[in-house]
Amino acid sequence: MAQLVAPPVERRAFFRDTEANRRESLIAATQALVAEGGPQAATVRAIAARAGVTPGLIRHYFGSKDELxxxxxxxxxxxxxxxxxxxxxxxxxxxxxxxxxxxxxxxxxxxxxxxxxxxxxxxxxxxxxxxxxxxxxxxxxxxxxxxxxxxxxxxxxxxxxxxxxxxxxxxxxxxxxxxxxxxxxxxxxxxxxxxxxxxxxxxxxxxxxxxxxxxxxxxxxxxxxxxxxx
Amino acid sequence: MAQLVAPPVERRAFFRDTEANRRESLIAATQALVAEGGPQAATVRAIAARAGVTPGLIRHYFGSKDELxxxxxxxxxxxxxxxxxxxxxxxxxxxxxxxxxxxxxxxxxxxxxxxxxxxxxxxxxxxxxxxxxxxxxxxxxxxxxxxxxxxxxxxxxxxxxxxxxxxxxxxxxxxxxxxxxxxxxxxxxxxxxxxxxxxxxxxxxxxxxxxxxxxxxxxxxxxxxxxxxx
DNA sequence: GCTGTGATTACACACTTGTATAACAACCGC
DNA sequence: GCGGTTGTTATACAAGTGTGTAATCACAGC
Structure with a gap:
């Protein structure tokens, strides 16, 4: 079987930001989601998407979701x-x-x-x-x-x-x-x-x-x- | 390998109740859970456990969880x-x-x-x-x-x-x-x-x-x- | 220029969720 | 008694959850 070439998985653009900005945008995203759909809507993935980052960052800046x-x-x-x-x-x-x-x-x-x-x-x-x-x-x-x-x-x-x-x-x-x-x-x-x-x-x-x-x-x-x- | 005897899985006691009672107890269980822990705590399994039934019943009496x-x-x-x-x-x-x-x-x-x-x-x-x-x-x-x-x-x-x-x-x-x-x-x-x-x-x-x-x-x-x- | 070093991403894992479906048990009419 | 109907349980499944971990990227110090 012909070896399939791995499709070029586009990696999210890397952008380094200040800690203050990251914390602020993550908190803002959380507020928006909780306000609209309640705590159940504020999942780590939704928060990260809203803040324009990947879910891992929320655990990097805040120890856990609860802390956020x-x-x-x-x-x-x-x-x-x-x-x-x-x-x-x-x-x-x-x-x-x-x-x-x-x-x-x-x-x-x-x-x-x-x-x-x-x-x-x-x-x-x-x-x-x-x-x-x-x-x-x-x-x-x-x-x-x-x-x-x-x-x-x-x-x-x-x-x-x-x-x-x-x-x-x-x-x-x-x-x-x-x-x-x-x-x-x-x-x-x-x-x-x-x-x-x-x-x-x-x-x-x-x-x-x-x-x-x-x-x-x-x-x-x-x-x-x-x-x-x- | 010796065949393991299936352990006697104890089936929940079968108890037939009136429709009114079932609906009422399911609703009461929902209220209690929402009051204590918010909507996120009111899962179908938690509700059923609180009402003393199995999760399937909630879909039997109410079409879906949302309807309940x-x-x-x-x-x-x-x-x-x-x-x-x-x-x-x-x-x-x-x-x-x-x-x-x-x-x-x-x-x-x-x-x-x-x-x-x-x-x-x-x-x-x-x-x-x-x-x-x-x-x-x-x-x-x-x-x-x-x-x-x-x-x-x-x-x-x-x-x-x-x-x-x-x-x-x-x-x-x-x-x-x-x-x-x-x-x-x-x-x-x-x-x-x-x-x-x-x-x-x-x-x-x-x-x-x-x-x-x-x-x-x-x-x-x-x-x-x-x-x-x- | 090279090498860490830390921010950021990507992936994997175990668990929970709501729902669908099949098996089972009791009651009804006959 | 006995088959049919229906309330009830058990199990399966796909999707979504928070979290852990390894890979990647950009930048700073030398």
Whole structure:
């Protein structure tokens, strides 16, 4: 039998990249897959393909797939809490206005987004079973709530006990979480800007202040005004 | 070589059960597994083992694994909305009291529970991608919110527009969802009964009524009173 | 220019997954 | 009693999973 010539198996182009870039792209690929199809979609092969590398690299940079998952979750938690602080960037010193900006930012894309809530839900089980991840989750949650509580405390209302302040922060945080959840899962269930309006009114009612005056943060109310400042 | 005698492979005990029982136990096993370890833990073999049958049965009663998953989700949605109505069982006719009972029931076990939220999160991706499941989710969500809205409307406050009523229902629902989420994931983060207290106070503030008087529904406040009626 | 050395790829392996199919056991009508 | 029907089990199979290991490539130091 004639000896068959081995077909020229095209080897993937070799490209050397920095460790930071590789880790980042692998984590990004993991996030995208978990957000879209849950943890079951984030296989080593799918992750590698999305990141443009071969599966071996994930074990080279992260000891195992679990470690990559854990790193990705850490990245997610850190990113979500940072968004709260980002919303206060460039906002004036008026306490009510700052609180309104914080609330509004939490009820708009990219926070309110089907992929984000999918990502969050995808990690939930791992969080519940891994003590380390649970600690990270709690830290992130408390940091976010503390930001909110600080804004509430700055309102300068009289006669507010520590317990009351804590409970108000928990309640307002719950409103944001609940609206975030529903708005993300059922995006077409609410009119544009409706979530922000409801959030401002509800938190205002709980705290006894009027936040609905600060509608500057509802871009949907100003469809033509694309620029806030230039 | 001496012929080895085949070891007596013990065949699983044959037990014939009703179709209803089989479907129910298979669904229950699916729920338990999804709640604990996510969809990835709900394999056909694990489900069958949990239900005390062999994997073949799942394909006999449900055409495929996906169909079982879908049936299980339907079961979950129906069960969750029913719990709201159950809470109003045996409560008096006072509108405020009925609303308070509804709120309290939503912020206590078995609704507030790590497994329940895990179950909910486990289905999220399938819900987002399957149009049929998404419709079921929306139906269940709206049914629950409508129950809440009806209770709010019954309060008999003056001058309430339809839009305002809708927004109040969304806001109150969001509070319940948010507290449910946080209380379920971080059970030790809140004192017993604290979620109920916060929920009653916050919804009351939004609606302009005082619900905190109706503390009958906080069993943690009556540690020794194990019986409600006999 | 040569030689390590480490990043990157390719391949192999044992295991699990969902599904298909055949064997088996109990109940039904007659 | 007895064959047929159907619920139930057992086994087989192809595809996909994470992981281990060897081969390859590019670059740095001398």
């Amino acid at each position: 998952i854990r790193a990705a979750y850490t990245m997610l938690v850190d990113g979500m809490t940072d968004k709260g602080a980002d919303a206060l960037e460039g906002v004036g010193a008026d306490p009510e206005e700052r609180l309104a900006a914080f609330v509004a930012a939490s009820l708009r894309p990219p926070v309110v987004d089907g992929r984000t809530v999918g990502l969050w839900a995808g990690y939930l089980h791992q969080v519940q079973q891994d003590a380390g991840l649970l600690a990270q989750h709690e830290k992130g949650y408390l940091r976010y709530r503390d930001q909110l509580q600080a804004l509430i405390a700055d309102l300068g209302r009289a006669e507010v006990t520590a317990t009351q302040l804590r409970q108000e922060a928990i309640a307002c945080n719950a409103i944001l979480d609940g609206l975030w959840l529903e708005g993300s899962v059922l995006p077409h269930g609410f009119a544009p800007g409706e979530l922000v309006r409801i959030g401002l009114r509800a938190t205002g009612a709980i705290l006894g202040v009027n936040l609905t005056r600060h509608t500057t943060f509802i871009p949907e109310l100003y469809p033509t005004a694309g620029k806030t400042e230039t | 998953i879908r049936a299980a989700y339907t079961m979950l949605v129906d069960g969750m909305t029913d719990k709201g109505a159950d809470a109003l069982e045996g409560v008096g006719a006072d509108p405020e009291e009925r609303l308070a009972a509804f709120v309290a029931a939503s912020l206590r076990p078995p609704v507030v529970d790590g497994r329940t939220v895990g179950l909910w999160a486990g289905y999220l991706h399938q819900v987002q991608q399957d149009a049929g499941l998404l419709a079921q989710h929306e139906k269940g969500y709206l049914r629950y919110r409508d129950q809440l809205q009806a209770l709010i409307a019954d309060l008999g406050r003056a001058e309430v527009t339809a839009t305002q009523l809708r927004q109040e229902a969304i806001a109150c629902n969001a509070i319940l969802d948010g507290l449910w989420l946080e209380g379920s994931v971080l059970p030790h983060g809140f004192a017993p009964g604290e979620l109920v207290r916060i929920g009653l106070r916050a919804t009351g503030a939004i609606l302009g009524v005082n619900l905190t008087r109706h503390t009958t529904f906080i069993p943690e406040l009556y540690p020794t009173a194990g019986k409600t009626e006999t």
